[in-house]
Amino acid sequence: MNNFSLISTFFLTLLLTIGLFFFIRASVKERTEKEKLILQVSRVLLIKQIKNYFEKRSYQVTSNQENKIVFEGTVRPSWFLAIFLSILSLTGLLCLGLILSFLYQPLTPMFLSLGILSPITGLFYWRKACKIETVSVSFEHSTEKIEDNSTCCILTGHRDEIAQFKKAFSL
Template sequence: MVSTFFLTILLMIGLFFFIRGSIKDRTEIVTLSCPENEDSILAYLRDYFQQRSYQVKAIDGEKNKVTLEGLVSPSVFLAVFLSFLAGCGLFSFSLVLGMLFHPQVNWFIALIILSPMAGYFYWRGAKRVEEVAFRIDNAIDEKEKKETVITIQAHRDELINLQSSFPFNYEVKEA
């Protein structure tokens, strides 16, 4: 019985870190190489990020860098899902505590009322202002072809969405 208690404690610690990791910043940098001209790529990126409710924060003409920011709203599904997971974890924990201490009435089951705190924690921490920065440079590759190199720094999910909808032929460069 004691080993089950310690395993449940370890699972609760893992659940705690999973819930805490749901609001972690996942900013990445991706470099794309594209044969299109700089103006068409810049127009596409401007329209793409405006549709996603990003506003221009700064333009650095010397470095050819644009910084945008936008408010990222939390996901209702993820808030409910995290609350559900916390409820399952707290229910299991209360059952183990009930078996370990053998009360006549299992008051430990009341721990389940704490599960909505996981959704609240996510909802409070996930709503934040995200920054997207991109730089467009012209380069000549080893085959003497002119190409445009785009370096984008953004949240991982934003980069995945951008790459899946990017209309130009591109290749990902190693950073």
């Protein structure tokens, strides 16, 4: 292999390794969103339905004010994602070690042993992903003209939780 192709392969592998690092970091990133919903249910009935829904999903009410309800629950990390990220990390580190071993052959065993570090990725994900998630539901008087039995609420929480909520309430 000529020197030019080896160096270009090294830089491409280095770029992929940097991308892998940011992908792993993004796996535990906060993804809070806010969504305004108008439901065709009276406010009293909607509050009861929302409380039942979040209690079934292992959330507890932490604050119950007149126009705002705050729920908290612990999000469990995914075994699949922890293993998947560790495998991706192992593959990336072995590729980087292989390219480095071509560039500097005396340290080949050390470069190829970089794969030993891959379980750290799974531990990083496991510790950071296990966190307390907060979902708040606030009710407002809409300035838009809506029907008498409709309720306008603003749901603030993790985007996956909002998607599940919309799916459960057929929105």
